[in-house]
Amino acid sequence: MTQNSPTQRVLVTGASGYVGGRLIPRLLQDGHHVRAAFLESEDPERFPWSSDVEIVRMNVLKADQVRAGVDGVDAAFYLIHGMGGDDFVEKDRASAQIMADAARTHEVQRLIYLSGIVPEVDEDELSDHITSRREVEQILTGSGIRTIALRAAILLGCASTSYEIIRQVSERLPIQTIPTWMNSRVQPIAVVDAIEVLANALAVQSDSRSYDIGGPETLKYAELLDRFARVAGITRPQVTVPLLPTALVGKLTGLIADVPAPTVEALVESLHHDMVCHEDDFRRDLLPAGYELVGLDEALRRSQSTDVDDGDPMGPLTTDPEWAG
Template identity: 40%
Template sequence: MTTSTATSTPFVPGTVLVTGATGYIGGLLVPRLLDAGWRVRALTRSAERLRSAEWADRVEIVEGDVTSGSDLRAALSGVDVAYYLVHSMDGGGDLARRDRELAEGFATAAADEGVSRIVYLGGLHPEGADLSVHLASRVEVGQVLLDAPVPAAVLQAAVVLGDGSVSFDMLRHLTERLPAMVAPQWLRNRIQPIAVDDALHYLVGAAGLPAEVNRTFDIGGPEVLTYEEMIQRFAAVNGLHRRLIVGVPVLTPWLASHWVGIITPVAADVAKPLVGSLVHEVVRREQDLDELVGLPAHGLIGFDDAVRRAMRTARPDHVLRDVLTVTAATIASAATGGVATQPDSRWYRSLDLPSWQPPPLAFPLVWTPLYADIAASSVATLSRLEAEGRGDEAAAYRRALWVNLVLNTGWSVVFWRVRRPTLAALEAGVLAVSSADLARRAGAAGGRGRWALVPYAAWTAFAAALSTAIARRNR
């Protein structure tokens, strides 16, 4: 670690406490601190969640909650530097009040235990702007720490480029999944992103700042880009065609965050603070931390190199492929079934139908939304399974879907064209079993749409019963 030029006394790392060690930045920061010679203590609500980390046997794990004063004091006892990496990313409750109270409690406990410095990572923002609730809360948390007795270094960053960073995930998936998009005009605001390795360099260096330093520091990479330019650069680095982006003035941050929640794996509540920060131009106003802790040995990493590094460990994203193939297969199944269906044929009118047979008009009214449900739910299920690294389950679901669509199409051909009600009843039964299995697989994948295929399974079960009744009455 680069020592400060403000003192001639060699800096000797002591003990640090890292809160948020189960998070993205915290999990990467711990090994960097260990490599720099610090003794690391990690505070977590669940020690079990940290035991699988590669560095778990090199740190002291303390189980506790940042909402508990006694837990905080126990964790901060004997600590020289405390990293406060706690953020509320959901939209529940009074977010600003909750974050403020947590920061005040942490600062008080740190002062009581004689901590020498607090380091916090907040959001880069323009002075005097009307900030979103989330970004304003982060700014307020930073000010709470600066006003406390313990000296604080409040680092402020914009988009962090790294595999696992939520802001990078949003950029990546928007670019990969949308060859063309309608986007708000504020995607042309300037942003200064930073590679995660450079952000970690600054965070580690901040622990050794002189005792009198108590202030904010802007951190960022060597390039200033618009979000639109970041999308196009990401596409170019990853061999994708240039994206078509049409700007519109009416897409509000609230609407945009929900749109992001639909298109990407980033939930709308998590996307909201990210989208809210893009409304503003977020560019470094000073480079003072560069002088105090020095630049990384390799220099600051440019945008393209940061993206390449992040994508080395990123799981492949097949959502665009899944959207195209699943949609095409579902449409083909629906179209083939529609062409095969002949409700006005003399043969069909000659059949003895049960009294509970729905009128012909009911079938297109039911099947149209069901086909849409199959396509949308299947894409969402495959996306979730692949994003979570459950590739075997995704492959099994995809095979089950193809079988189901073939059976779906086959029934129409066998019943309406081949005119074999008994054989059609047998196939309808197999289709019902296949549909129930598909719904089960979607449910096992989890997520908001885990019950979405239940109506399809229920309808095919009804169709199997109806088909069986027709076969029996027309032997």
């Protein structure tokens, strides 16, 4: 069960990203002093909460900027995910080490990292995407600072990359071609539930550890596509096709969807294995008593909203990228 978190000075890396931009209003609502990290090229004033936070410029590959960003904060949210380019694994490793070193130097009390579900398979079967997420967890935890890693599979909400792939492929293909290897199970979680968990991770008193976080329903990925179509009111017959190479599926999906192609290819590679929670301790430790997770159909319905900036983090925001719905 969660405890009320005392007011803290909190750094949010990736403040302009999908999760960061939706998490910050919640942290402000809880009374925290928020330091929001932006790249030099980004415009913080696009965000309605920009005047309520402390803005810092931070490239996570520049140690001096990271040290300045963490100086004086109690906790830091590490919401950095590199999935573009051939060297994203190396960049993820380097940036995590820079953050770990800087946080240790400035005696940050807590690191919170949004990671990915790690399937229970041999290490050499893991995708580069998942392998890198786990390595970042290990580096942050190795700092000696209390590190809470939250492992999620698919975040449901307008502008979430995983959700947008589902939406765009479903809307643009009259017939869904499903590879036989994409028979794996997934456990999506609504972004509002993920934000609740992230915010409460500031107060949890456990030692460094990871939590698997997922919604109330587990289903095959093909069934998730079918559920989206049903909620959206469209008909999309599915055809199962054997022997489709993963790389080909990733590239074709990248051509169909507006989501950046490297991101699509990295996520598709992860669908070879079940992406489901192996434990549900987060419900006990990171959610208030009586909290009800958003059901799958409701999450899909709210994600399809066209009401911009209506106050629901599940819906579209004017600050979302152009490729989002």
